[in-house]
Amino acid sequence: METIFAKRRARLLAMKAMRENYVPGEKxxxxxxxxxxxxxxxxxxxxxxxxLCGYHFPMxxxxxxxxxxxxxxxxxxxxxxxxxDPLHFPGYGAKLDAARRKxxxxxxxxxxxxxxxxxxxVVGVLxxxxxxxxxxxxxxxxxxxxxxxxxxxxxPLILFAASGGARMxxxxxxxxxxxxxxxxxxxxxxxxxxxxxxxxDPTTGGVTASFASLGDITLAEPGALIGFAGPRVIEQTIGxxxxxxxxxxxxxxxxxxxxxxxxxFELRKVLAALCRMHDREYCKKALCQLVDTEIQEGAxxxxxxxxxxxxxxxDSAWEHVLAARRADRPVGSDYVRALCSxxxxxxxxxxFGDDPALIGGxxxxxxxxxxxxxxEKGTSAKDRVKHNxxxxxxxxxxxxxxxxxxxxxxxxxxxxFVDTPGAFCGIGAEERGQGSAIAENxxxxxxxxxxxxxxxxxxxxxxxxxxxxxxxxVWMMENAVYSVLSPEGFASILWKDKKCAPEAAxxxxxxxxxxxxxxxxxxxxxxxxxLTTQNMGSVLEQLREELRRFLKQYAVMEPEKLCDRRYERFxxx
Numbered sequence: 203m204e205t206i207f208a209k210r211r212a213r214l215l216a217m218k219a220m221r222e223n224y225v226p227g228e229k230x231x232x233x234x235x236x237x238x239x240x241x242x243x244x245x246x247x248x249x250x251x252x253x254l255c256g257y258h259f260p261m262x263x264x265x266x267x268x269x270x271x272x273x274x275x276x277x278x279x280x281x282x283x284x285x286x287d288p289l290h291f292p293g294y295g296a297k298l299d300a301a302r303r304k305x306x307x308x309x310x311x312x313x314x315x316x317x318x319x320x321x322x323x324v325v326g327v328l329x330x331x332x333x334x335x336x337x338x339x340x341x342x343x344x345x346x347x348x349x350x351x352x353x354x355x356x357x358p359l360i361l362f363a364a365s366g367g368a369r370m371x372x373x374x375x376x377x378x379x380x381x382x383x384x385x386x387x388x389x390x391x392x393x394x395x396x397x398x399x400x401x402x403d404p405t406t407g408g409v410t411a412s413f414a415s416l417g418d419i420t421l422a423e424p425g426a427l428i429g430f431a432g433p434r435v436i437e438q439t440i441g442x443x444x445x446x447x448x449x450x451x452x453x454x455x456x457x458x459x460x461x462x463x464x465x466x467f468e469l470r471k472v473l474a475a476l477c478r479m480h481d482r483e484y485c486k487k488a489l490c491q492l493v494d495t496e497i498q499e500g501a502x503x504x505x506x507x508x509x510x511x512x513x514x515x516x517d518s519a520w521e522h523v524l525a526a527r528r529a530d531r532p533v534g535s536d537y538v539r540a541l542c543s544x545x546x547x548x549x550x551x552x553x554f555g556d557d558p559a560l561i562g563g564x565x566x567x568x569x570x571x572x573x574x575x576x577x578e579k580g581t582s583a584k585d586r587v588k589h590n591x592x593x594x595x596x597x598x599x600x601x602x603x604x605x606x607x608x609x610x611x612x613x614x615x616x617x618x619f620v621d622t623p624g625a626f627c628g629i630g631a632e633e634r635g636q637g638s639a640i641a642e643n644x645x646x647x648x649x650x651x652x653x654x655x656x657x658x659x660x661x662x663x664x665x666x667x668x669x670x671x672x673x674x675x676v677w678m679m680e681n682a683v684y685s686v687l688s689p690e691g692f693a694s695i696l697w698k699d700k701k702c703a704p705e706a707a708x709x710x711x712x713x714x715x716x717x718x719x720x721x722x723x724x725x726x727x728x729x730x731x732x733l734t735t736q737n738m739g740s741v742l743e744q745l746r747e748e749l750r751r752f753l754k755q756y757a758v759m760e761p762e763k764l765c766d767r768r769y770e771r772f773x774x775x
Contacts, residue, residue: 215268215276233257235425249466258423258466260403262305263312263329266362270470271316271325279315279324280347284308285340291371301332310334310365311341313348315357319474321481324352327362330404334366337408341369342379345413349386358396358477363414366432367407380412387416394611396480398473401428401451401460415459418608419476419548421469422451422460458550458597475544479564479571480612488569493754520704522713523689525681525733526660532735534576534592534619535561537659540742541617541749542567542574550601554634557598559590559626562605567617568746570753573609575602575670576619579660592661593626596639599669603643610652615757617749618656618670623688625666640669647672648768651761655752657745658682658714658723674756674768677725677748678714679741681733684723685712722775 230239235257245252249269250259261269267276284302287295302308310332314325326348328335345361352359368376390397399417403426410430422428429436429449437444447453454460464472478484525531538545542565549556562575579592602618609616625636647654654673662671662684678684686692689703692710717723727744730737756764 215264215271231259251466256424256465258403258425260330260364261466262331263307263327266327267312267314267316267325269466270318270360270473271314272318272320275316275322277315279313279351280344282308283340283344283347285338285369285372287371288339288375289371289373291373294371297333297371305329305332307332309338309340309344310336311344313344315351315355318360318470318477321358321474321477323358323360323477324348324355325360325362328364328409330364330366333369334404335364335409336366336369337376337379338369338372339375339379342376342382345379345383346386349383349390352395353390353393356393356395358398358480359390360398360400360473361413361417362400362402363405363409364402365405365407365409365414367409377408380408383413384416387413391418391611396477396612398476400464400469401426401454403427406430406432418611420459420461421464421472422454422462423466423469424451424463426451428454428460455549456556458553458555458601461548461550462546472546475546476564479544479566482612485571485612485614488566488571489753489757492568492570492750493758518704519683519707519710519713519716520689522681523661523683523703523707526683528732529581530734531660532733532738532741533581534578534621534659536735536738537619537657537742537745538565538574538576540738541745542572545574548605550604551597552604553597553600555595555597557590557595557601558588559592559594559622560598560601562602564614567749567753570757571612571614573605573614573616574619575605575616577622577667577670579621590626592622593624594622594666594669595626595631596634596636599625599639599643602670603646606647606650606652606654610650613652613761615652615753616650616654616673618654618673620656620658620662620667620670621660622663622666623661624663625669640665643669644672648772649765651765653752653756653759653764654768655749655756657727658684663688672768672772674764674771675725675752676717676723677727678717678723679727679733680714680729682714683707683712684714684717685710720775 229242231242231245232239233252233255236252236255238254240252240254245259250261285298307329310329312327316325326345349359387397397417399414399420401414401422405414405426405428407430410428427449428451433444433449451460451463455463545563545565547561547563559578561578565572565574577592577594578589580586580589606616625640656671656673656676658678660682662682664687667684689707689710690700693702693706694700714726718726725748727741729741
């Protein structure tokens with residue numbers, strides 16, 4: 203019987219989606235971006251995306267739902283809820299009637315329960331064809347009821363924003379929906395549930411300033427207009443022309459407010475993966491499978507045995523420094539790609555910008571969802587400049603903290619790869635609080651209620667490295683270094699001569715062997731004499747083995763015990 207109803211629901215959704223795309227007598231559509239005429243069926247086949255230039259046409263609510271939900275899983279919520287002209291605003295009733303006739307919808311929002319890639323979730327979609335998707339009391343109520351349904355049933359929530367903002371004809375009642383939906387999302391977040399916000403064209407006004415900006419993860423379609431005040435209002439206010447691309451999704455990601463831009467054709471796949479990676483039962487099962495897996499014979503007897511490097515007494519500390527700085531040495535992204543599958547990188551600190559010196563996101567390690575954060579130096583000369591040689595700005599540390607707090611919410615282990623000469627020192631970095639950004643990371647990492655391991659893969663310079671190394675364990679590659687500042691800086695300050703850097707390196711006790719002896723790190727990772735991406739296989743195997751051990755030991759630990767143990771780790775130093 204359920205199968206019959208599922209087929210009926212699938213047909214109903216398909217019919218509503220088809221209605222949104224059907225225009226009698228029009229076989230061609232003109233693309234607003236490239237100006238060319240394309241067959242309407244070709245645009246429809248590409249999910250309302252121009253096949254010539256990639257322009258994303260506005261998408262009706264039911265069509266949107268049909269593109270992301272599994273067939274037959276659609277169940278609409280509160281379908282009959284609609285605005286009733288609460289202020290008796292002149293002409294408003296007629297506009298509502300016209301919008302209903304035009305769209306076949308009762309209001310500008312459709313909410314539903316369904317599955318995406320088999321993961322059950324609550325989905326809400328605003329439709330810009332209905333009075334620009336504006337926020338009425340009914341829209342706010344629909345969204346709030348959907349949020350409450352997700353809370354009651356412990357389901358992930360996905361909201362698609364497409365709105366011009368407040369519905370003026372409902373005055374203060376429209377404004378109050380910003381507070382109502384935000385309050386509902388606060389309760390939702392307290393339950394430890396996942397909220398993904400998807401920003402589409404346009405997302406402006408009160409919608410931007412409320413639920414659309416409150417996601418655990420914020421995705422956006424390419425080229426979407428996103429902002430609080432509209433471009434015309436801004437230009438009229440400041441008397442200036444706005445730069446090209448201003449308030450578009452790419453601009454928002456560059457300035458730290460969007461985690462990732464997703465093409466429409468891959469959105470369903472990404473949403474399915476993110477829902478799966480945040481599913482507590484899935485994560486628990488994956489972790490149990492890992493725990494049940496036997497580790498290698500040598501590691502079973504002695505977990506550190508496979509990592510114990512051969513002591514190279516002939517190598518000076520300065521030689522380790524030079525090895526850590528080699529241009530052909532593997533960088534953070536190399537380790538992320540090699541150790542994680544289905545890695546989804548996220549951008550931005552939700553405050554100011556996105557720092558390319560630090561990459562981070564969610565991936566799978568041995569099937570277990572993990573948050574991965576890596577300082578990135580880059581490889582080629584151009585790439586190194588782009589990544590600022592691995593020297594993070596405040597935005598990089600704040601991006602890392604955002605990722606770690608999201609990991610904490612879902613008790614997802616965090617893996618950090620450290621490789622930096624130090625935090626970037628510059629006027630802008632100081633203006634935006636470089637010191638306070640590092641301090642905040644130290645504070646929050648010390649009490650993070652999820653396992654954290656930090657792996658030094660090259661240079662570990664001062665507070666810029668420590669900001670990602672206040673976890674449960676620290677491991678160091680055999681030729682990695684970790685110090686209070688660079689040997690050149692040390693020599694310049696104490697001896698007024700940076701040429702004494704090699705001598706300074708010996709005095710600073712900065713090698714992996716020295717740091718482990720000082721109990722500031724737990725492990726040394728053996729590496730080939732000249733480590734490159736071509737010969738890092740043995741290193742990766744060691745890391746996999748040790749990461750399995752780490753997850754088995756720490757992922758099942760109670761949060762309070764985890765934090766107490768972490769405190770004692772630093773307390774003894």
